[in-house]
Structures are given as C-alpha cells and as structure tokens.
Amino acid sequence: MVNGISSNCLSLCMTYCYITISSPWKLISASIIHLIKTYMASSVPINSVALLISVLFYGIYLDTAADFVAASELDFQTLRESGWWSTYYMTSGYSSNPCMCYGITCNDDASVTKIYLYHDVVLGSTLNLNFASLTNLTFLVLVGAGLRGSIPPEIGILSKLTYLDLSYNNLTGEFPDHSLRNLTRLDLLDISKNRISGCIPPVLGDLLKLTYLDLSYNSLTGSIPSDIAQLTNQRTLILSHNNLKGSIPIGLGSCTNLKHLSLSNYSLTGSIPRQIGYIRSIKSIGLSHNFLSGEIPYELWSLPYLDLLDLSYNNLTGKIPDGYWNRTSLALIGNKNLCDNFKGISPCLATSPAKSTKYQFLFPLPSSS
Structure with a gap:
C-alpha cells in the first residue's frame, strides 16, 4: 500500500x-x-x-x-499566405477559423474541402496556394479570377480532388502532365478560356472518372491524343477553338456515354469516323470550321437523340438525305461539294451519282422538338 x-x-x-x-x-x-x-x-x-x-x-x-x-490553423495560414483573402473576413473576430473565409467550405474537422470563387473575386495573381496544406481539398473552382502564370505541378498533391475549374483566366504555359496523373478522382476538368499552350497530354486518358473535359479557347497544338478515347465515362468533351491538327480519333466511338462533342474551329483533316455514329446517346456534335472531307457517314443521320449537328465550313461531299432538313439545328453551309435542293446548299445535278444514293435508317429520324 x-x-x-x-x-x-x-x-x-x-x-x-x-x-x-x-x-x-x-x-x-x-x-x-x-x-x-x-x-x-x-x-x-x-x-x-x-x-x-x-x-x-x-x-x-x-x-x-x-x-x-492544429489542422484548422494550418489551413487558415495557407489561405492567409496566398493573399487572396486579405479583405475577406481575415479579422480577429473570426480568429483562425478558415471555414469563415469567403468561398470556403469545410468538413466536420474544420479542414478545407472546397474553394469556390466564381467570377466574384478578381485575384490577379498566380496560383500560389500551398497545396501541401490542403490535402483534403475536393473542389477547386477559381473561375474568372484573373489568375496568371502557369498551373503549378504541385497541384498533383491534391489526390482527393474531384472538381477542378480554372476557366476564364489568363493562365499560360503547358499542362503539368506528370502531376495530372495523380488526380485520378477527377470528375470535372475545365481549363477553358485561358492561354494554355503545348500539346494535350496523353496522361489525361488515365483519369478514368472524368465525365466533363473542356480545354476550349486555348492555344493547344498537336493532335488529339488517342488516349482520350479511354475516358469511357465522359459525357462532355469540348476541345474547340485551339490550334490542333490531325484527324478525329476513331476510338471516340467507344465513348458510349458521350452526349456533347465539340471539336470545332481548328485544322482537323481526314474524314468523319463512322464510329462516331456508334455513340447512340449523343445529343450534339460540333465539327465546324475544319478541313474535314469525304461523305457524311450514314450512321450520323440515324442517331436517335441528336439535337445539334454542326458540320459547316468543311470540305464535305455527297447528298443530304431527303427529309433531314426539318431539323433546324442542322448546319451544313460552307461545304461547296454537298448538294441538296435547300437554300445555301448547291443543288444536286441530274447526272450526279450522289442523287441515287440510298440511306437505310436503322432508327427513326429525331424530331425537331
């Protein structure tokens, strides 16, 4: 005792x-x-x-x-050091709670999970967040924030990220392709309306959970990597208004969940792959202002849910099937070798072999409603 x-x-x-x-x-x-x-x-x-x-x-x-x-204060320090929130609730009245900062969402542990600044805050700086301190981040939305400089490779630390939207900024440089490889949970990637250059990294094809990919209105060069066809869950693919060349990947026909495809306004050549017509769920196809040639694949004419087909200003040939002009969303002007008895399209000559072309529709033509 x-x-x-x-x-x-x-x-x-x-x-x-x-x-x-x-x-x-x-x-x-x-x-x-x-x-x-x-x-x-x-x-x-x-x-x-x-x-x-x-x-x-x-x-x-x-x-x-x-x-x-400790975790909460570390997140708060990261936000404060960025300089972005200097005028947004960074007062002694809010102590060091990052969850009280403008555009911030936290989990139950007061760890930052979402940063959402959408057209309402002009940061005018580089993407200088300390990503190593924001490992629980799932949403990063900095739209129209005046960001400049390149996308830092450190962004690959955010392995829990599902939503990355950096559109409507002034970002330059190339994609940090090796870092993107780590973002395997991404559901949405939108880098549109920036000044990103270089090639589309094939590593994007490894982000198998992507359903929305928009890289439009940049300065991308090279061709569309065939790896993009591995994204079989994608519903929206927008690569328009870049400096891309080459042909449309045939493998896109395996993206059977795709609903919106936009590859307009650059220098695509070759023919339209008939495999695009295998995407039965597709609602809109935009391939205008390219150098596509050959006839329009008959598979496209029988897509059951297609609401918009824009093939204008290419080098397409052949006759447009009878009865298809009741679709007001069909745009084919600017193809001097297409023929039909319709305003803006050259009439088919009596001796033209195209006049006798027959199309067998496996599905009823979509209505204009």
Whole structure:
C-alpha cells in the first residue's frame, strides 16, 4: 500500500499510461479491453477502473482537439499566405477559423474541402496556394479570377480532388502532365478560356472518372491524343477553338456515354469516323470550321437523340438525305461539294451519282422538338 493506493492499482495506472502513450487513438477499444482484463485479474475496485477509462477518453479528446485546432490553423495560414483573402473576413473576430473565409467550405474537422470563387473575386495573381496544406481539398473552382502564370505541378498533391475549374483566366504555359496523373478522382476538368499552350497530354486518358473535359479557347497544338478515347465515362468533351491538327480519333466511338462533342474551329483533316455514329446517346456534335472531307457517314443521320449537328465550313461531299432538313439545328453551309435542293446548299445535278444514293435508317429520324 502506497499512500492508500494498492500496488495493483499503481500497476494498472502504469499499464494505462503505457497503452495510451504507445497506441494510436484508433486502438481505443483494445486499450479498454486491456484495462478490463487487468481489473478482472486484480483486486482493484471497479470504480478505479471506471475512473481510468474516463481519463483515457478525456486524454483522447484533448489529443484529438489539439490535432483539430492544429489542422484548422494550418489551413487558415495557407489561405492567409496566398493573399487572396486579405479583405475577406481575415479579422480577429473570426480568429483562425478558415471555414469563415469567403468561398470556403469545410468538413466536420474544420479542414478545407472546397474553394469556390466564381467570377466574384478578381485575384490577379498566380496560383500560389500551398497545396501541401490542403490535402483534403475536393473542389477547386477559381473561375474568372484573373489568375496568371502557369498551373503549378504541385497541384498533383491534391489526390482527393474531384472538381477542378480554372476557366476564364489568363493562365499560360503547358499542362503539368506528370502531376495530372495523380488526380485520378477527377470528375470535372475545365481549363477553358485561358492561354494554355503545348500539346494535350496523353496522361489525361488515365483519369478514368472524368465525365466533363473542356480545354476550349486555348492555344493547344498537336493532335488529339488517342488516349482520350479511354475516358469511357465522359459525357462532355469540348476541345474547340485551339490550334490542333490531325484527324478525329476513331476510338471516340467507344465513348458510349458521350452526349456533347465539340471539336470545332481548328485544322482537323481526314474524314468523319463512322464510329462516331456508334455513340447512340449523343445529343450534339460540333465539327465546324475544319478541313474535314469525304461523305457524311450514314450512321450520323440515324442517331436517335441528336439535337445539334454542326458540320459547316468543311470540305464535305455527297447528298443530304431527303427529309433531314426539318431539323433546324442542322448546319451544313460552307461545304461547296454537298448538294441538296435547300437554300445555301448547291443543288444536286441530274447526272450526279450522289442523287441515287440510298440511306437505310436503322432508327427513326429525331424530331425537331
């Protein structure tokens, strides 16, 4: 007996200290079970064990609270150091809680999960966030924020990111392709209306969860990588208004979930792959202002849900099937070798082989409604 405390109780206390210090907090259950077993093998009163278990939970609470505050302050410091929130609630009245900053959403642990600044804040700086301190970020939306400079390779640290929208800025440079490889959870990637240059990185084809990809209105060069066809979950693919060349990847026909395809306004050559007509769910196809040649694949004429077909200003040939002009969303002007008895299209000559071309529609023509 030491000062009225039994040696068994002291042994139990030492066991408790060893368990709580050496074990992570996920092993709470194991610690409690150990305490109960120790009690059952000793003469320590049950109230002593209950007290120790209470102390155990209180210690874990304090430890968790300390981690909670530390993580929250780290996120707050990251936002403050960016300089973007200097005039947005960075006052002593809000202490160091990042969740009170404008455009910020947090999880239950006060860790930043979403940054959403959409056309209402002009930052006018580089993308200088310390991504290493924002590892729980799932949404990063900085639209029309006046961002300049390049996309930092550190963005690849954000492995939980599902939504990345940096459109309507002044970003330059090339894609950090090796960093993009880590963003395997991305559902949406929108870098449109910037000044990004270089080639479309084939690594985008590894982001298999992508459903929306918009790289339009940039200065991209080269060809469309065939790897893009690996994105079989994508519903929207917009690559228009760039400096791309080459042909349309045949593999796009495997993107059976695609609903909107826009490859307009650059220098595509070759023919329109008939495999595009295999995408039965597609609603809009934009291939205007290119150098596409050959006849329009008959598979396109029988797509059941197609609302918009814009093939204007190419070098397409052949006759337009009868009955298809009831579609007001059909745009074919600017193809001097297409023929039909319709305004803006050259009439088919009586001797033209195209006049006798027959089309067998496997599906009913879409209505104009």
